[in-house]
Amino acid sequence: MRERLLAAEKVKAIEWREDALHLLDQRVLPLQEVWRSYGDAPAVAGAIREMVVRGAPAIGIAAAYGIVLAARVRLAEGGDWRAALEADFQVLADSRPTAVNLFWALNRMRDRLDKLKPDDDVLAALESMAVSIHQSDREANLTMAQLGAELIRKNQGNPQNLLTHCNTGALATGGFGTALGVIRAAHLEGMVERVYADETRPWLQGSRLTAWELAGEGIPVSLNADSAAAHLMKTRGITWVIVGADRITANGDVANKIGTYQLAVTAMHHGVRFMVVAPSSTIDMNLESGEDIPIEERPGHELLEVNGQRFAADVEAVNPVFDVTPADLIDVIVTEKGIVERPDAAKMAALMSRSRLH
Numbered sequence: 001m002r003e004r005l006l007a008a009e010k011v012k013a014i015e016w017r018e019d020a021l022h023l024l025d026q027r028v029l030p031l032q033e034v035w036r037s038y039g040d041a042p043a044v045a046g047a048i049r050e051m052v053v054r055g056a057p058a059i060g061i062a063a064a065y066g067i068v069l070a071a072r073v074r075l076a077e078g079g080d081w082r083a084a085l086e087a088d089f090q091v092l093a094d095s096r097p098t099a100v101n102l103f104w105a106l107n108r109m110r111d112r113l114d115k116l117k118p119d120d121d122v123l124a125a126l127e128s129m130a131v132s133i134h135q136s137d138r139e140a141n142l143t144m145a146q147l148g149a150e151l152i153r154k155n156q157g158n159p160q161n162l163l164t165h166c167n168t169g170a171l172a173t174g175g176f177g178t179a180l181g182v183i184r185a186a187h188l189e190g191m192v193e194r195v196y197a198d199e200t201r202p203w204l205q206g207s208r209l210t211a212w213e214l215a216g217e218g219i220p221v222s223l224n225a226d227s228a229a230a231h232l233m234k235t236r237g238i239t240w241v242i243v244g245a246d247r248i249t250a251n252g253d254v255a256n257k258i259g260t261y262q263l264a265v266t267a268m269h270h271g272v273r274f275m276v277v278a279p280s281s282t283i284d285m286n287l288e289s290g291e292d293i294p295i296e297e298r299p300g301h302e303l304l305e306v307n308g309q310r311f312a313a314d315v316e317a318v319n320p321v322f323d324v325t326p327a328d329l330i331d332v333i334v335t336e337k338g339i340v341e342r343p344d345a346a347k348m349a350a351l352m353s354r355s356r357l358h
């Protein structure tokens with residue numbers, strides 16, 4: 001399966017080259033494919049904040065490369081480069097609040113700095129850590145794709161109708177995707193009749209990104225309004241809702257794109273299985289429950305305009321862009337360390353004590 005997923009790979013969002021960090025601008029996909037170059041931490045932080053790059057794992061990977069770029073600048077400035085680098089850590093940490101992968105990646109970079117030996121090449125050590133964060137995310141996604149596809153096989157392996165929300169594909173990760181990685185693997189195994197992709201208002205990750213990724217690989221996909229999901233679960237024989245995550249707390253509660261919570265409630269009502277797919281870098285064991293997760297609120301104009309053109313009445317808008325699905329609405333969490341069925345605090349602790357499967 002790994003080889004077949006590698007062979008099918010077509011899309012990437014992040015490219016690290018000697019000169020700079022290169023990001024595919026997800027604000028203009030699918031109508032335009034524009035790559036942009038970033039040379040320092042404030043620029044990378046801006047790209048994360050403005051969602052040039054988005055998706056919990058991809059945000060962490062971009063931030064890690066942002067620290068490599070920052071170290072180049074600070075070392076060239078001379079003086080106490082390590083103290084100066086703290087400002088770069090902060091500007092990256094301040095870019096978006098919900099995806100814990102951002103903070104997980106920055107901590108990995110900080111740990112690498114703290115372990116430097118006097119003769120170490122600082123830039124080489126940081127670059128190696130950032131590349132490792134990027135590559136290990138890809139590897140985790142390949143493992144999760146297989147684990148998730150096996151779950152789909154165990155529950156009616158024949159071609160099934162699946163529903164997904166937001167974008168959890170190669171564009172949101174180091175490659176292959178999390179929930180979309182499972183869907184890709186299931187399709188390769190002949191187990192996908194059709195994927196229903198929520199458009200995912202207001203930023204339209206579904207209609208612009210997921211539909212583009214899946215259609216580009218010949219995976220049968222239909223775009224639907226977010227508000228159609230319940231009706232589709234009732235009338236289209238959907239067997240699984242498969243989503244990603246931005247932060248999973250110690251008790252198994254899941255923060256994900258706004259609209260996920262109501263999908264979980266609806267799935268429970270219709271007897272549709274609910275799968276969350278996320279690498280362990282998304283699990284925050286420091287938070288006891290989802291009540292503690294910071295929920296990003298983005299500007300109201302994202303709801304009131306399209307392409308900068310207002311279409312809404314002259315009212316204010318409220319725009320929380322994540323919500324929290326309680327663990328008791330989740331059938332299974334798939335990670336690269338293994339799966340947790342009917343997650344709870346004890347099972348999450350046991351999961352996090354394991355090493356990764358591959």
Ligand SMILES: CSC[C@H]1O[C@H](OP(=O)(O)O)[C@H](O)[C@@H]1O
Pocket residue numbers: 054055056057165166167168169172173178179205243244245246256257258321
């Ligand atoms: C594997 S991506 C996880 C997660 O990130 C997305 O949010 P955003 O597009 O705002 O960065 C969405 O919640 C995905 O499910």
